[in-house]
Amino acid sequence: MENIVEIRNLYKKYQLGDLEIFALKNINMSIKNGEILAIMGPSGSGKTTLLNLIGCLDTPTSGKIYINGEDITELNKKELVKLRRFYLAHIFQFYNLIPFMTAIDNVELPMLIAGKIKKHDRLKRAEYLLKIVGLNKRIYHKPDELSGGEQQRVAIARALANDPLLILADEPTGDLDEDTGIKIIKILCDIIKKERKTLVMVTHDSMIASFASRILKLKSGSLIED
Numbered sequence: 001m002e003n004i005v006e007i008r009n010l011y012k013k014y015q016l017g018d019l020e021i022f023a024l025k026n027i028n029m030s031i032k033n034g035e036i037l038a039i040m041g042p043s044g045s046g047k048t049t050l051l052n053l054i055g056c057l058d059t060p061t062s063g064k065i066y067i068n069g070e071d072i073t074e075l076n077k078k079e080l081v082k083l084r085r086f087y088l089a090h091i092f093q094f095y096n097l098i099p100f101m102t103a104i105d106n107v108e109l110p111m112l113i114a115g116k117i118k119k120h121d122r123l124k125r126a127e128y129l130l131k132i133v134g135l136n137k138r139i140y141h142k143p144d145e146l147s148g149g150e151q152q153r154v155a156i157a158r159a160l161a162n163d164p165l166l167i168l169a170d171e172p173t174g175d176l177d178e179d180t181g182i183k184i185i186k187i188l189c190d191i192i193k194k195e196r197k198t199l200v201m202v203t204h205d206s207m208i209a210s211f212a213s214r215i216l217k218l219k220s221g222s223l224i225e226d
């Protein structure tokens with residue numbers, strides 16, 4: 001399959017009482033396997049909404065989203081959970097690590113939930129992933145014993161745990177200073193290329209977006225460039 005994501009005539013409308021907000025209006029786009037795509041646009045333009053729809057965290061008002069050829073708008077809850085678990089991973093602006101768990105336990109957790117590999121192999125893989133992101137000396141640190149950049153590296157390692165096809169990152173460097181942000185995005189993009197994954201990242205920062213192979217721009221819920 002050449003395109004990991006295909007989006008056709010996608011609309012997302014939020015209804016707040018009488019107020020209708022069209023967060024996304026007739027989005028048509030595809031994302032190729034192996035691509036590093038940056039989504040940019042002003043605040044409120046629909047970036048997070050689009051990322052969350054691709055990530056099956058929300059459902060569209062109308063239109064179609066295909067992931068790896070599968071129409072996700074036709075899947076039931078159980079099928080969506082399965083698809084998310086084995087195909088997709090998220091990286092958030094504020095890391096979203098479990099605060100009382102060490103780095104290695106945080107990275108192990110998605111593997112534990114997926115229930116496919118044994119404890120010993122899970123820990124070995126978690127250790128390996130933390131090494132890839134340069135945190136082999138921090139594996140027993142808890143999130144509050146790590147810097148912001150280190151926490152985001154744990155989150156990157158965690159995102160890779162179940163070997164997803166597609167990684168979705170919503171302003172992954174938004175809470176970091178520029179130098180750290182660039183360091184983190186370099187690590188992330190290197191892994192994406194080496195492991196032949198696909199990355200979609202939302203960013204406000206054109207320096208960060210310059211690491212992408214393509215940039216899409218949203219304005220008031222519509223795509224303005226492809």
Ligand SMILES: Nc1ncnc2c1ncn2[C@@H]1O[C@H](COP(=O)(O)OP(=O)(O)OP(=O)(O)O)[C@@H](O)[C@H]1O
Pocket residue numbers: 014015016021022023041042043044045046047048049050
């Ligand atoms: N749950 C919701 N209910 C109602 N309106 C919403 C909801 N979520 C988002 N919106 C509206 O949809 C539009 C798009 O929001 P979205 O979060 O996708 O923007 P964004 O581009 O990610 O902005 P930012 O750069 O500030 O994160 C905004 O006008 C927002 O107010």
Ligand SMILES: [Mg+2]
Pocket residue numbers: 047048049
């Ligand atoms: Mg957003």
